[in-house]
Amino acid sequence: MGILEAARMSVASLRDHKVRSALTLLGMVIGVFAIIVSVTAVQVIDVYFKDRLQFLGSSTFSISKTSMVQMGRSDRSKRNRPNITFDQIERFRDAMSVPVTVSVMEMFSIGKVVYSDRETEPSVMVMGVDQHMLGNYSYELDFGRFFTSDDVQYARPSCVLGSEIAEEIFETENAIGKVVRVSGMRCEVVGVLKKKGSFLGFSQDNRVYIPITRGFTVFGGTNRDIGISVRVNNPVLINAAKEEATGHMRVIRKVEPGEDNNFEISTNDSLQSIFDAFTGTLTAGGAGIGLISLLAAGIGIMNIMLVSVTERTREIGIRKSVGARRRDIMHQFLLEAFFLCQIGGLIGIALGALLGNGVAIYFDISATFPTNWAIGAVVMVTVIALVFGGYPAFKAARLSPIDSLRFE
Numbered sequence: 001m002g003i004l005e006a007a008r009m010s011v012a013s014l015r016d017h018k019v020r021s022a023l024t025l026l027g028m029v030i031g032v033f034a035i036i037v038s039v040t041a042v043q044v045i046d047v048y049f050k051d052r053l054q055f056l057g058s059s060t061f062s063i064s065k066t067s068m069v070q071m072g073r074s075d076r077s078k079r080n081r082p083n084i085t086f087d088q089i090e091r092f093r094d095a096m097s098v099p100v101t102v103s104v105m106e107m108f109s110i111g112k113v114v115y116s117d118r119e120t121e122p123s124v125m126v127m128g129v130d131q132h133m134l135g136n137y138s139y140e141l142d143f144g145r146f147f148t149s150d151d152v153q154y155a156r157p158s159c160v161l162g163s164e165i166a167e168e169i170f171e172t173e174n175a176i177g178k179v180v181r182v183s184g185m186r187c188e189v190v191g192v193l194k195k196k197g198s199f200l201g202f203s204q205d206n207r208v209y210i211p212i213t214r215g216f217t218v219f220g221g222t223n224r225d226i227g228i229s230v231r232v233n234n235p236v237l238i239n240a241a242k243e244e245a246t247g248h249m250r251v252i253r254k255v256e257p258g259e260d261n262n263f264e265i266s267t268n269d270s271l272q273s274i275f276d277a278f279t280g281t282l283t284a285g286g287a288g289i290g291l292i293s294l295l296a297a298g299i300g301i302m303n304i305m306l307v308s309v310t311e312r313t314r315e316i317g318i319r320k321s322v323g324a325r326r327r328d329i330m331h332q333f334l335l336e337a338f339f340l341c342q343i344g345g346l347i348g349i350a351l352g353a354l355l356g357n358g359v360a361i362y363f364d365i366s367a368t369f370p371t372n373w374a375i376g377a378v379v380m381v382t383v384i385a386l387v388f389g390g391y392p393a394f395k396a397a398r399l400s401p402i403d404s405l406r407f408e
Contacts, residue, residue, distance in 0.1 A: 024304045025344040026295030028384075030349025032377045033355075034293050037372045038286020040356025047368055059235035060136060061267045062240055063092075063228040063249060081262045083225035088252050092228070095248040098241040100234040103136035105129050106226045108215040111183030113161075113208060115169045124165060125207045126183055128215030136229040142166075144176045144191030147211055151190075155213035157188035164205035166192040185218045191211070242267075255393045270359050287373075294380060297344070298388040301337055305392035330393045337389025338382070344379035349374050 065081050086104070093102040105127055131147045133139065142163060151158050155200040159182060166175050175189045187210060196204040212226075231243045242265055249255075249263055310346075357367040 002150060003014050016180060022342065024297075024340050025347070027300045028294070028344025028381060029343055029348040029351070031290055031293035031295075031297045032345045033290075033352045034172035035287050035290030035377055036349050036352025036370060036373060037356045039283050039373045040353050040368065041228045041358075042282045042286070043368045043370055044357060044360045045282075045349065046279045047366065059233075059238055060229060060231045061238070061245075061265055063230065063245065064264050064266065065225050065227075065262075067264045067266065067329065082253065083223060084253075084263060085223055086116065086216070086226055088249075089226060089228055091252050092245070092248055095252070096241070096244060097228075098237050098244050100241055100245075101132050101136060101231045101233065103130055103132035103229045103231070104212055104226050105137065105214060105223055105229070108210075108219040108221075109183040110234055113165055113169060114181040115178060118169050120168055120206075121167060123206065124182070126185075126215070126219075127209050128212035129209050130212055132231075134210065136231045140194040140195060142192045142194040144189070146191050147209075152213055155211055155217045157185070157187045157214060158190045158211065160191040160193060160209040161189055162193055162203075162205040162207040162209075163195045164203055172381075182210075185210075187214075238267075277382065291380075298384040301340060301384070302388040302392060305333060305389055307335055312337065334386070334389055337393070338385040341381040341385040341389075342378070345377055349377055361388075 033208050065084050089104055090101065096102070106129075107125055108128050109126040110122070111124060111126065113120045113124050129147070130152050131149050133283065134141060134146055141160075144160070146160060147158060150156070159180070161169075161175060162175065162179075169175070169180070170178065179186055180189060186239055187208075193205070193209075230241065230245060232238050246265060250261060253262055255262055352368055356370075360367045
């Protein structure tokens with residue numbers, strides 16, 4: 001009997017025992033689904049973070065009191081570090097000899113924007129920035145102008161709106177030149193930014209930007225902790241700029257020789273490495289759970305196949321008595337296990353990819369498919385079919401035709 005005939009008989013046997021085949025399939029589907037859904041979701045998150053972290057770029061780094069991204073509990077000593085104040089930032093900007101552009105961003109308030117009889121929800125962030133914010137934080141101006149050095153120096157009551165606010169308040173009007181009230185502060189709209197999108201579900205377009213000095217005047221708090229963005233004019237000098245920045249910040253923040261820095265310098269690569277470690281842990285955890293499920297499914301397949309061998313003992317005896325060889329019997333039972341595993345694996349891959357990409361739909365980013373893991377899943381279920389289906393197939397092939405025909 002050829003392989004094709006054995007395959008036909010295997011399919012017929014599975015069709016004749018639909019409930020048993022379906023229950024066996026379910027275990028394999030769950031195992032593969034657990035692996036694929038976890039790695040798909042993690043890949044989507046990884047692509048999302050890589051895309052959003054591009055605001056740093058290859059020629060930009062940030063300086064902050066603590067790490068921009070923290071996994072787990074932060075060290076008490078890091079939490080107690082002194083703030084990076086605006087005065088320290090000014091001294092740092094003046095000290096740098098490598099050609100760089102230094103910018104700042106600080107949140108002062110959360111409130112609503114009011115214009116005439118229209119107003120937004122009270123969830124608008126009021127951000128204090130300087131004239132270099134666009135280039136350092138990868139924003140683009142849609143129309144109007146951005147702040148000048150004079151706006152920052154003289155703390156002028158000017159503001160730039162995020163696209164979401166401009167669309168809501170000035171749907172049919174030109175926002176430029178209009179005076180709005182933001183968290184009780186009056187300011188003149190001088191520009192509107194292009195759409196930036198959201199990050200971790202939070203809109204980056206639901207913001208109002210004001211000169212940071214204006215924020216100090218209205219909201220107070222000159223000793224606020226402020227992050228710094230440093231953009232190197234020549235990307236080749238990025239390492240030299242980081243080394244010089246480290247030295248100046250140690251002097252400005254009075255770090256004694258031999259002591260650790262009381263600030264953090266982050267680049268796109270350093271932040272990505274943190275996320276890579278995080279997503280790697282998630283992938284390993286999901287894959288581990290899936291592998292355990294697959295092992296349980298494999299044991300279930302072996303159990304079902306052993307029951308099937310017992311139920312079909314007389315059938316095996318009849319087939320052997322009319323000329324079926326041991327390898328023919330083994331082929332049939334192995335193919336039954338193979339078909340069960342492959343069908344379950346393919347269903348699990350499809351369901352896992354669909355549900356895993358639900359994360360992509362939620363964050364409004366492009367979907368992904370874990371090709372390598374899908375191929376690995378197919379290989380794993382094939383191995384499971386051979387390992388856990390092999391023993392029942394071997395047992396069926398070794399049955400004596402005479403004993404089989406006598407079996408009741």
